[in-house]
Amino acid sequence: MPINSSRRPGPSSARDRALLVELDFGDGGTxxxxxxxxxxxRSAGADIADVVTARRAKPDPALFAGSxxxxxxxxxxxxxxxxxxxxxHALSGAQQRNLERALDCRVVDRTSxxxxxxxxxxxxxxxxxxxxxxxxxxxxxxxxxxWTHLERQKGGIGLRGPGETQLETDRRLIGIxxxxxxxRLEQLGRRRETQRRARRRAAxxxxxxxxxxxxxxxxxxxxxxxxxxxxADQLFATLDxxxxxxxxxxxxxxxxxxxxxxxxxxPHDLVxxxxxxxxxxxDADLLLHVIDASHDDRDLQIAAVDAVLAExxxxxxxxxxxxxxxxxxxxxPGVERDEYGKIRAVRLSALTGAGVPELAxxxxxxxxxxxxxxxxxxxxx
Numbered sequence: 453m454p455i456n457s458s459r460r461p462g463p464s465s466a467r468d469r470a471l472l473v474e475l476d477f478g479d480g481g482t483x484x485x486x487x488x489x490x491x492x493x494r495s496a497g498a499d500i501a502d503v504v505t506a507r508r509a510k511p512d513p514a515l516f517a518g519s520x521x522x523x524x525x526x527x528x529x530x531x532x533x534x535x536x537x538x539x540x541h542a543l544s545g546a547q548q549r550n551l552e553r554a555l556d557c558r559v560v561d562r563t564s565x566x567x568x569x570x571x572x573x574x575x576x577x578x579x580x581x582x583x584x585x586x587x588x589x590x591x592x593x594x595x596x597x598x599w600t601h602l603e604r605q606k607g608g609i610g611l612r613g614p615g616e617t618q619l620e621t622d623r624r625l626i627g628i629x630x631x632x633x634x635x636r637l638e639q640l641g642r643r644r645e646t647q648r649r650a651r652r653r654a655a656x657x658x659x660x661x662x663x664x665x666x667x668x669x670x671x672x673x674x675x676x677x678x679x680x681x682x683x684a685d686q687l688f689a690t691l692d693x694x695x696x697x698x699x700x701x702x703x704x705x706x707x708x709x710x711x712x713x714x715x716x717x718x719p720h721d722l723v724x725x726x727x728x729x730x731x732x733x734x735d736a737d738l739l740l741h742v743i744d745a746s747h748d749d750r751d752l753q754i755a756a757v758d759a760v761l762a763e764x765x766x767x768x769x770x771x772x773x774x775x776x777x778x779x780x781x782x783x784x785p786g787v788e789r790d791e792y793g794k795i796r797a798v799r800l801s802a803l804t805g806a807g808v809p810e811l812a813x814x815x816x817x818x819x820x821x822x823x824x825x826x827x828x829x830x831x832x833x
Contacts, residue, residue: 470498471534473525475517475541476507484749488716489540489562491666496569501532515554516547526555536560542717545594563590563719570722578640585633586725592626637725644731656705657819659698660733662761663742664753665713668776672742672802673710676811693732703816709736716756723763734766738818740811741771745799746780772814773797778807786810 470493476482486503493500504525512518516539517525529537536558543551543561551559560568567590570583661669673679677696698708709732723730733739741757743750754773761767778785778799785807788797795814800807 468498468535469501469533471501471525471529471532471537472503473517473537473539473541474503474505475511475539476505477510478507481749481752484752485540489538492562492565492569493538496565496572498536498538501534502528504528511541511547514547514550516541516543516551522551522554529555529557538565548594562717563721566715566719567722578637581633581636581640582725583722585630585637586719586721588626588630588633589721589725590719592623592630641731656707657703657737658709658732658735659706659738659740659815660709660711660736661740661742662711662733662757662766663713663774664744664757665715667713667742667744667747667753668802669710669713669742672740672774672776672800673708675802675805675808677708695732698815700812700816702821703812704819704821706815706819709733714757714760716752718756718760720763723760727764730764730766733761733769734764736766736769738815739766739769739771740774742774742776742802744777745775745783746777772818774811775799776802779804787814 472486472489472493474482474486474489482505486505490500490503504521506517506521508518508521515522525537528534534557537551537555538560539551540562542563543559548559548561567583567587571587574580574583661673663669673694673696677698679694679696693712694710695707698706700706711730711733712726739761741754743754747753758767761769772795773788775781775783775797779801783799785801786799787795787810788799790796795817798807798811798814800811802808
């Protein structure tokens, strides 16, 4: 269920007032999680009316937050005239339905919130197909929410018929649409694979930018290639993978790809839907892992990105860490090497361009011009 109908880049005239709920189950990092939830809600087009926090040992099976806390949330929602309550957690279909009854308003969980943002940001035909596929897979687990005017109880005299029939029809229609979307995405995937094979035959190096959302990937991509990819201080500003040639005088030919940003607890359906797009990272010769060096939670963000890379099969692809926003972090531009003398990180500012020559030199060192031909001649001698 969408937060509102706002689309990039202009604001919507009717924005939802959102009450945010952040529960601490002893995992730590509550302040950072809450800050990210606020950023997600704003990215979805909501105005934050209030925030409710609490600590629990474990989720309540029926209401997730427990009856007492839900009563408090209901009072706060009424007092702030909030239109929607957003939980920074994944809710089951039953929990979401119970909460909507108790709170008398829409309830959105973290998965639905991220899917809504992706639906707003997708611009290409492939991106829209991928988001729709992820949304349908998510909705298929909670179809009961869409048909409140029909009876849904199981069996019994006088209770059989329309409700169950409608749900079965719903599942069948969603299944048909999912198959159609998968077929279209497979066609686009084959087209992408043809393009990748052409690049490999042309001996072009594929370097992919990856990183946590809002780390500055698109700003760096524009700086390196002279492209005009949309870049903004918001989560998931761009979704569609963009490829540009990056010519360096002392390096092999490089095609640079700007991929979708990652985030902690990225919905699995979304990862699956974007798998063809993310294959740019899987097939890359090198990953430039862009990190917001000024962020207090950057180590956890690095771990979240590495987790997604492992999930899509890109864990073994070589990386150079790009510590972006080094000026804001108080770091001088430069390079960092490991114990073997190989460059492991580059400190730079994509906004000002400081440190970009060091990154270019690092790529030239990794892929020196003519090295592939030398290696080929040595192998065939």
